[in-house]
Amino acid sequence: MNVRSAPNPEFLRRAITLATENVLSAKGGPFGAVIVRDGRIVGEGANSVTATYDPTAHAEVNAIREACRALGNYALAGCELYTSCEPCPMCLAASYWARLDAIYYGSSAADAALAGFDDAFLYAEFCKHQQFRALPARQMLADEARASFDAWMASPIKIPY
Numbered sequence: 001m002n003v004r005s006a007p008n009p010e011f012l013r014r015a016i017t018l019a020t021e022n023v024l025s026a027k028g029g030p031f032g033a034v035i036v037r038d039g040r041i042v043g044e045g046a047n048s049v050t051a052t053y054d055p056t057a058h059a060e061v062n063a064i065r066e067a068c069r070a071l072g073n074y075a076l077a078g079c080e081l082y083t084s085c086e087p088c089p090m091c092l093a094a095s096y097w098a099r100l101d102a103i104y105y106g107s108s109a110a111d112a113a114l115a116g117f118d119d120a121f122l123y124a125e126f127c128k129h130q131q132f133r134a135l136p137a138r139q140m141l142a143d144e145a146r147a148s149f150d151a152w153m154a155s156p157i158k159i160p161y
Contacts, residue, residue, distance in 0.1 A: 005039070007080075007082075007102075007104045008036070008039070008082075011034055011036050011041065011080075011082040011104070012082045012083075012084075012104055012105075012106055014032075014034050014041065014044070014082070015032040015033050015034050015044075015059075015082045015083050015084045015106070016032060016084045016106055017032065018032025018033070018034070018044060018045070018046045018059070018084070019031050019032035019046065019047075019059065019084035019085070020032075021046070022046035022047060022048075022059075027046065027048060027051050028046060028047040028048045028049055028050055028051050028057075029047035029049060029050070029117070030047070030084070030085075030115065031046065031047040031058060031059035031060075031083070031084055031085055032044070032045070032046045032047075032059050032083070032084045033045050033046075033059040033060045033062070033063040033081060033082065033083040033084065034063055034081075034082045034083075035063050035064060035066070035067035035076060035079050035080070035081055035082075035100075036079060036080045036081075036082060037067075037071070037076075037078055037079045037080075038078070042066075042067045042070045042071055042079065043063045043064065043065070043066035043067025043068070043069075043070055044063050044066060045059045045060070045061070045062025045063035045064075045065070045066055046059050046062065047059045047062075048062060056090065058088065058090065058091050059083060059084070059091075060081060060083050060087055060091035060094060060095065061090070061091060061094050063081070063083075064076065064081075064094055064095070064098050064100075067079060067098075068098070074098075074161060075098065075099045075161070076098040076099055076100050077099045077100075077101065078101060079098075079100055079101060080100060080101055080102045080103070080104065081095055081100050081102070081103045081104070082104045082105075083103065083104070083105045083106070084105070084106045084107060085105055085106060085107040085108075085109075085111065085112050085117075086105045086107065086108050086109045086112070087103060087105065088109075088112075088117075088119040088122065089119060089122045089123055089126060090122075
């Protein structure tokens with residue numbers, strides 16, 4: 001059984017401060033996040049989408065990247081995410097891939113939508129069958145592409161994740 005400590009509002013306050021400072025300094029959107037392990041911050045980030053011309057540079061992703069570098073691991077089991085706003089679908093998926101233990105957030109997705117950051121469309125798209133999504137996707141070269149998976153499965157030096 002996984003035993004977690006009680007959420008610490010001070011870590012969420014730090015994420016909110018990062019979000020607000022990011023807006024006031026004109027560095028990016030109103031989002032901040034921190035990753036916590038054993039009661040200390042091991043990674044933090046603010047939204048830098050427009051500053052870096054990177055649509056994946058959300059606060060949560062930036063914090064996850066920093067925490068992984070700091071801990072020397074791609075998996076963040078034993079860590080918690082504190083974020084100024086409910087994660088978008090990409091950040092939620094990244095949180096699962098990072099194997100975080102918990103997510104604590106301040107503003108809701110509805111709050112973000114009121115400010116012009118509405119990701120309801122994405123949640124709806126993901127529920128649709130691929131052929132009905134707004135972004136067309138078509139499989140090609142399946143047999144050739146499978147070679148990389150064959151190489152992975154046969155590799156004696158792979159690092160499973």
